[in-house]
Each structure stands twice: as C-alpha cells, then as structure tokens.
Amino acid sequence: MTFEPLGRSLSDFTVELDVYSGPYEWLLALILKDELEIFEVPLRELVESYLLVRRPGAANGLERDTDFAGSAAALILLKSRTLSPAIDADTEGIEDEPLSAEELAERLTEYLKIRRVAEHLKDRLALNAGHYVSAHTIAPRQGSLRISPDRVSLAARQAFSRLIEPPVRHLGPITVTLQQLAGIIRTAIAGGPISYESLTSDMDRMNRAVAFAAALSLAQEGSLTLTQAEPLGPLTLEPSR
Amino acid sequence: MRDQDQRPRPAHLVEAVLLVSARLIGSSDLRSATGLSDQELESALAGLRERYAPETSGIVLREVAGGHLLSTNPACSAAVERFRREARPAPLSGAAHEVLACALYLGPLTRGAVSRVRGVNSEAVIRSLIERNLLVEVGADHDAPGSPALLGVTDEFLAATGASSRKDFPPVNSLVTQEELDRVHERLASSGTDPPDAGSEPS
Amino acid sequence: MRDQDQRPRPAHLVEAVLLVSARLIGSSDLRSATGLSDQELESALAGLRERYAPETSGIVLREVAGGHLLSTNPACSAAVERFRREARPAPLSGAAHEVLACALYLGPLTRGAVSRVRGVNSEAVIRSLIERNLLVEVGADHDAPGSPALLGVTDEFLAATGASSRKDFPPVNSLVTQEELDRVHERLASSGTDPPDAGSEPS
Numbered sequence: 001m002t003f004e005p006l007g008r009s010l011s012d013f014t015v016e017l018d019v020y021s022g023p024y025e026w027l028l029a030l031i032l033k034d035e036l037e038i039f040e041v042p043l044r045e046l047v048e049s050y051l052l053v054r055r056p057g058a059a060n061g062l063e064r065d066t067d068f069a070g071s072a073a074a075l076i077l078l079k080s081r082t083l084s085p086a087i088d089a090d091t092e093g094i095e096d097e098p099l100s101a102e103e104l105a106e107r108l109t110e111y112l113k114i115r116r117v118a119e120h121l122k123d124r125l126a127l128n129a130g131h132y133v134s135a136h137t138i139a140p141r142q143g144s145l146r147i148s149p150d151r152v153s154l155a156a157r158q159a160f161s162r163l164i165e166p167p168v169r170h171l172g173p174i175t176v177t178l179q180q181l182a183g184i185i186r187t188a189i190a191g192g193p194i195s196y197e198s199l200t201s202d203m204d205r206m207n208r209a210v211a212f213a214a215a216l217s218l219a220q221e222g223s224l225t226l227t228q229a230e231p232l233g234p235l236t237l238e239p240s241r
Numbered sequence: 242m243r244d245q246d247q248r249p250r251p252a253h254l255v256e257a258v259l260l261v262s263a264r265l266i267g268s269s270d271l272r273s274a275t276g277l278s279d280q281e282l283e284s285a286l287a288g289l290r291e292r293y294a295p296e297t298s299g300i301v302l303r304e305v306a307g308g309h310l311l312s313t314n315p316a317c318s319a320a321v322e323r324f325r326r327e328a329r330p331a332p333l334s335g336a337a338h339e340v341l342a343c344a345l346y347l348g349p350l351t352r353g354a355v356s357r358v359r360g361v362n363s364e365a366v367i368r369s370l371i372e373r374n375l376l377v378e379v380g381a382d383h384d385a386p387g388s389p390a391l392l393g394v395t396d397e398f399l400a401a402t403g404a405s406s407r408k409d410f411p412p413v414n415s416l417v418t419q420e421e422l423d424r425v426h427e428r429l430a431s432s433g434t435d436p437p438d439a440g441s442e443p444s
Numbered sequence: 445m446r447d448q449d450q451r452p453r454p455a456h457l458v459e460a461v462l463l464v465s466a467r468l469i470g471s472s473d474l475r476s477a478t479g480l481s482d483q484e485l486e487s488a489l490a491g492l493r494e495r496y497a498p499e500t501s502g503i504v505l506r507e508v509a510g511g512h513l514l515s516t517n518p519a520c521s522a523a524v525e526r527f528r529r530e531a532r533p534a535p536l537s538g539a540a541h542e543v544l545a546c547a548l549y550l551g552p553l554t555r556g557a558v559s560r561v562r563g564v565n566s567e568a569v570i571r572s573l574i575e576r577n578l579l580v581e582v583g584a585d586h587d588a589p590g591s592p593a594l595l596g597v598t599d600e601f602l603a604a605t606g607a608s609s610r611k612d613f614p615p616v617n618s619l620v621t622q623e624e625l626d627r628v629h630e631r632l633a634s635s636g637t638d639p640p641d642a643g644s645e646p647s
Contacts, residue, residue, distance in 0.1 A: 037336060037361065107360075108425045114358055116416040117342035118335065121402065125338075128403040129329065130318030131303065133263040134311055135466040136514060138528045145533040145576075147544075147604040153614055155541035156549055159562050160620045160628045180565070182331040217334060249502065249519040256502030257520035258527045264534060266527075274527035299456030300463050316452040317460035324461045324469075324477035372539050372564055 009063045010071075014228070015049050017042060019220050022228055022235070024050075028071060031078070036216065038079045047072060181207070181214040185237065189224055193238035251277050251285040252292075259289075265308025265400060306399035307406060336366045341375060341394060346413055349379045349391035367392065375401065454480050454488040455495075458512075462492075468511025533576075539569045544578060544597060549616045550632065552582045552594035560631045570595065578604070 013024040019040040020027055030036040050068050055061050188194050196215065200208040215237055218224045227236045249257075254275040259266065272282050286302075286309065293302035299317045303310045313321050322329060333341075340363050343355045356363045370376035375398040378390040394407070404410060452460075457478040462469065475485050489505075489512065496505035502520045506513045516524050536544075543566050546558045559566045573579035578601040581593040597610075607613060617625065 039361070040335065105426050109422055110358055111360065112421060112425060113413045113417050114339055114342045114346070117346055117410075117413060118338035120411065120416055121341055121345070122333075122335075122338045124402040124404075125333065128315070128401060129332070130315035130321075131301070131312040132318070132321050132325075132460075132464050134260055135263070135464050136260050136516075137263045137466075138261045138524070138531075140528065140531045140533045143600075143603065145536075145578075145604045146606075147536060147541075147578075147601065149605045149607060149613060151536075151541050152545050152548065152605060153619055155538065156545035156616065157619045158538075159542040159545055160549075160616070161624045162563060183328050186328055186331075220335075221332065249517065253502030253517060254520050254523045257516040257524050258502075260503050260514065260516055261524055261527065262531070270527070270530065273530060275523045276526075299452065299459030299461075311463065313460035313463055314452065314456060317457050320452075320457045320478045321460050321464050323479075324473070325464060368564060371537075372569075374537055374539075378538065 009060050009067050013050065013053060013064075013068075015046060017045055017049075020216060021219070021226055024071075028075075030213075030216070031075070036213075038075065040220075041075070041079075043072070043075055043079065046075070181211050182218055185211065185214055185218060186223065189237050189239050193236050196235040196237060199237065251275065251281045252288045255282065255285045256289060259302070259309060259311045262310070265306055265310045265396065267308050271309065303400070303403070305403055305405055306396040308396075310400070333370075334366070336361075336363070337370055340366050340370060341398065344376055344392050344394050345398075345407070345410065349393040351382050351385065351389040351391060353385075353389060355392065454478065454484045455491045458485065458488045459492060462505070462512060462514045465513070468508060468513045470511050474512065537569070539564075539566070540573055540578075542566075543569050543573060544601060547579055547595050547597045548601075548610065548613060550628070552596040553632070554585050554588065554592040554594055556592060557632050558595070560634060561628055563631075 010024055014022060015024050015027060017027075020030070020036060027036070027041070031038055031041065050072075055064065058064070185199065188199055196212070200211050203211060215224065215226060219226045222240055225238050225240050227238070228234070254277065255271060258271060258274050268282060271277075272279070275282070277285065286304075289302050290304075292298065293300055293311065295301050295314050295316065299314050300311055301314045303312055318329065336359075339359055340355055343350060343358050347354070347358065352364060352367055355367065367376060371378070374395055376392050377395045379393040380391045381388040382391055399406065399409075402410075457480065458474055461474060461477050471482075471485060474480070475482070478485070480488065489507075492505050493507075495501065496503055496514065498504050498517055498519065502517050503514055504517045506515055539562075542562055543558055546553065546561050550557070550561065553561075555567060555570055558570060570579060574581070574595075577598055579595050580598045582596040583594045584591040585594055602609065605612075620628075
C-alpha cells in the first residue's frame with residue numbers, strides 16, 4: 001500500500017484526534033510505518049476536520065481537495081483491508097478470497113467482542129497494578145534447577161530462525177523498547193514541559209522514532225499532552241493537567 | 242527471643258512462609274511446609290485475609306491464580322516506588338490488550354489466528370507479551386502445516402489481573418451488548434455489500 | 445484506578461516499604477520514601493512494633509542499629525526451612541532459554557549481540573540469568589566501543605542441563621538451515637563489531 005505523493009499542498013493541515021494531534025502528513029507517515037494502528041484512527045473525524053479548514057476559493061484549493069480525497073481514500077482502503085484475513089507467512093500465495101457480507105459481519109462481531117474484552121482487561125490490569133512482592137525471599141537450594149536440553153535446542157531453533165522485521169540495519173540497533181522510552185519520557189516531563197527536540201537530542205534516528213511513538217501512546221492514554229503551536233514547529237510534551 | 246516450648250500458631254507459620262516467597266504459593270505447598278491440615282490452613286488463611294486486607298494494612302494477602310502471595314497495598318505504591326527509585330512499569334498498549342483478550346477467550350490459539358481475529362499482523366506484540374511473561378507457548382497445533390505454536394495466558398497474567406483462575410472473567414456476552422452487535426450488521430447491510438455466500442469461517 | 449482519594453495511613457506506608465526491602469532501612473530513608481514527619485513515623489513504628497511482635501505474628505519487626513527490618517519469627521524457622529528445601533526454583537521463561545541458547549551456540553557474545561540476534565531487548569533477562577548464576581561475564585569485547593562485556597554460560601548451566609560439556613548439545617546446523625544461520629551472523633555483525641566465532645558447533 002502506497003500513498004500518492006501529496007505535493008505538500010496539505011502541509012499546513014493539522015489534525016486533532018484522540019490518538020494523534022499534529023500534521024496530517026505525519027499521521028500518514030506514522031500509519032505507513034505501522035507506528036499507529038489504522039484501527040485507532042477515526043476516519044470520519046478526519047474528514048470532518050478537513051472540511052472545517054477546506055478552502056475552495058484558494059489558488060490551490062482544487063489541488064488540496066484532490067490530495068486529501070486521494071489520501072483519505074487510501075486510508076479507507078487500508079482500514080478495510082485490515083479487516084480481511086491477515087496473510088500468513090506460510091499461506092502466502094493462497095488466493096485471498098473476497099469476504100461475503102455475512103463473513104465480514106461475523107469477523108467484525110468477533111473483533112468487537114475482543115475489543116470489549118481488551119477494554120475490560122485494561123481496567124483490570126490498571127486496578128491491580130502497583131502490587132510489589134516481598135524482597136525477603138530465600139534462595140532455593142543450589143543445584144536444584146533443572147533445564148531441559150531439548151528446551152535449549154528448541155529455543156536456539158526459535159531464536160535463530162526468527163525473521164526479524166522490519167529490517168532496521170540502516171538505522172542502527174534498537175537499544176530501547178517503547179516501554180523504556182515511555183518511562184524516560186514520564187521522568188523527563190515530571191519536572192514540567194519539555195520539547196521533543198531536547199528530549200531526543202542525544203538519540204539516534206531509530207530511538208527518536210520510537211520516542212515519538214512512545215509520546216503518542218502516552219498522549220493517547222492521557223498521561224501527557226502534546227502541543228505544537230504551528231505546523232511542523234517545535235513539539236512540546238507536558239504532563240496532563 | 243524464642244518460645245520454642247510454645248508451638249507457633251498456624252497463622253504465624255503461614256505468614257512466615259509467605260514472607261519469604263516472591264512467587265505465588267499453592268495451598269499444597271503451604272500445607273507441606275507448615276505441616277498444617279487442610280482445615281487448619283483454611284482457618285489460618287481466613288485470619289490472614291482479615292489481617293492483610295487492603296483497608297487495614299500496607300501489606301495485602303493476594304489470592305490469585307490458585308496461589309497465595311503477600312504484596313504491597315497498591316494504595317502505598319507511590320511510597321514503594323520512591324523508595325526503590327523506579328517508575329512503575331509502563332502500561333500495556335491497546336494492541337497488547339487485544340492479543341491477551343484473544344488468548345484468554347479464544348485460546349490456546351496460533352499467532353496466525355490472533356492476527357486473523359485482529360486483522361493485523363500481531364507478531365511483534367505477541368513477542369513482547371511472551372517477553373513480559375504474560376503469554377506463553379502452551380503446545381502446538383499439529384493439524385496445521387508446520388505445527389505452529391499455540392499461545393495461552395500465563396499465571397503471571399492471572400496475577401496481574403487479580404484473577405483467581407481463568408474462569409474468573411466475565412462472559413464475553415456481558416461485555417458487548419446486543420445493540421452493538423446489531424449495529425454492526427445494520428451498517429454492513431446498509432453499505433450494500435455482495436450477497437452472502439458460504440466460505441471459510443474465522444478460526 | 446486506585447483509591448487515591450483516601451490517603452493510606454502512615455503505618456501502612458511504612459509496612460509496604462518494609463516489605464520490599466531485604467535490608468535494614470534507616471529512619472531517614474523511611475521518612476523520605478513515605479513523606480512522613482518524624483513524629484508520624486515514630487508513632488507508625490510504635491504501632492507496627494505491636495502488630496509484628498513475636499507473640500502475635502509470624503513476621504516480626506526487628507530494629508537493629510537504628511534500622512528497621514521485617515523478618516520471619518524464629519519460632520517459625522522450621523516451616524521456613526522446610527519451604528526452602530522443597531521450593532522449586534522459578535522455572536526459566538522462554539526468553540531465558542533463548543538467551544542461554546545464544547550464549548551456548550554463539551557465545552561468548554555481548555548483551556547487544558544477544559538483543560540483535562533475538563530481535564528484542566534482552567537486558568532484563570540477561571540480568572536475571574547472571575543473578576541465577578547461569579550466565580557469566582567471561583571477558584570484554586575490546587574491539588567494540590566501551591569494551592562491552594562478553595557473556596558465556598556457566599558450569600552451573602551445564603550441570604542443570606545434565607550435560608558434561610558443550611559438545612553434548614546437538615550442533616547448531618542440525619537445528620537451523622545454513623541460510624538462517626547466515627542471517628544470524630549478519631545480525632551479529634550488524635553493529636560494526638566483529639562477530640563472535642561463527643562455528644557451527646557450540647564452542
């Protein structure tokens with residue numbers, strides 16, 4: 001899936017969604033890089049916010065409309081595709097049959113249920129967070145641990161045959177996880193607002209990208225607010241409320 | 242300081258054993274360590290439940306995933322985190338919650354099945370959940386080509402959700418209303434998709 | 445989320461912090477973690493002294509050299525000792541097995557190399573394996589910036605698997621294809637440091 005180049009006619013179009021606030025162009029990039037789940041993006045709200053800033057009389061009005069319609073259509077196609085079966089690595093090449101309305105309904109119903117369960121789990125995990133266990137443990141006797149050699153072989157097979165995607169060699173090794181960066185960001189904003197630039201000044205490209213994704217996910221869960229006074233201007237992270 | 246002449250009370254024995262474990266202890270392990278009978282253990286635990294209730298103590302007795310465990314009261318977590326100078330682990334992503342939901346309600350199931358239900362490749366999320374010990378490979382689907390691994394939730398997951406067992410979750414139909422389900426069908430009907438024809442079902 | 449509206453009582457805060465420390469905690473550390481005043485802390489401790497007295501509890505509050513510590517009541521030591529003897533060590537996770545496999549077949553190698561091969565940050569798993577004496581730092585990679593430590597498996601690991609030497613494990617090329625192995629070595633090399641010896645057998 002690729003988007004037609006926008007010709008930057010929409011470079012000043014910014015969106016305010018629950019999951020993301022910032023330049024529309026960045027939103028597209030994040031979706032393409034799988035850093036934002038297309039499921040999380042309310043397309044209707046996206047269209048509505050475009051209609052609010054639409055400038056039919058402007059010199060490039062038609063170009064803007066066309067660019068937006070083109071990219072929005074691609075988003076709709078992408079979102080609908082994600083509802084159809086994911087192509088398994090092993091079953092690649094098997095013809096992807098179109099879903100009937102009934103199958104689609106069934107699939108959506110099942111997904112909706114999983115979505116609700118996920119919300120329930122989220123609440124439950126939050127309610128049960130913050131339990132720390134005793135530090136007064138005694139070590140079991142030395143030598144009582146048994147490790148199965150077969151499990152070690154199996155682990156070698158798993159670790160050595162894993163296809164690691166996406167290839168990020170050109171970006172350098174990933175040294176931090178999204179969770180760790182989220183932790184770093186939480187600590188950094190504890191003292192007040194901080195700019196994305198200074199937060200990431202000594203990070204490499206990969207970590208900056210991950211930091212951005214981490215900031216988005218923290219913003220989504222309400223732990224911080226992202227503000228950007230002007231399109232493509234400096235981005236500020238601050239604690240919510 | 243020792244009153245060896247006086248046998249310690251059952252609840253004290255259980256309490257002492259619970260202090261030295263950072264992992265859940267099952268009832269049978271508690272019995273064999275303390276030498277208590279079923280009934281003695283049950284009444285000792287009943288007393289400890291009260292002594293270590295969230296309303297009355299900074300240490301709470303948790304009974305989750307079929308085991309018993311002392312841990313700090315979440316109401317005191319800020320002090321604990323300050324003492325240990327570490328932030329609380331970041332909460333899981335929405336995608337991770339969905340994958341866990343699949344494993345809990347539809348599992349054990351394969352990676353492919355998770356991806357099919359969610360409609361997106363879930364490999365990376367699954368790997369991070371395995372890394373966090375919330376998901377585990379519990380076997381293999383020998384009917385499928387390549388016998389892909391089957392995934393299920395772990396006891397750590399149950400403990401993290403405060404569940405006493407896998408049964409300790411509401412039925413899915415209580416979480417989603419018929420109205421919501423009807424809306425899905427309605428929307429699809431009004432979008433004028435192709436007439437239905439039989440095909441494979443989501444597994 | 446939590447009952448933040450209801451402030452936990454001072455004694456609860458102290459109790460929680462005491463649970464997560466295996467060492468004596470001085471009063472000033474207790475104060476700074478809990479945010480209590482001198483007086484509040486003193487009265488909290490007075491309450492806890494009663495709650496965790498040897499006559500009334502299997503967990504006792506010990507106060508030595510100005511520090512405070514929870515520990516098991518010596519009267520319960522037989523049960524604690526029995527528990528220790530019977531306790532099974534925590535089983536290794538899938539991630540831990542993978543890290544050990546990396547060290548066994550590709551080691552000695554750096555933490556970064558393990559993470560690159562597995563495609564996921566393995567720092568925490570490595571730390572716990574070192575704590576459990578299954579993995580050890582056997583040297584340093586002087587060709588890499590900062591001379592990161594090189595990790596290898598320990599004799600304790602070999603003993604736990606019942607192997608007399610590394611040669612008891614199947615050669616790596618019987619486990620994965622040459623193509624897969626090439627990819628692994630490519631990942632190892634990708635940091636710009638020298639990949640460890642590319643033997644097809646555990647060295």
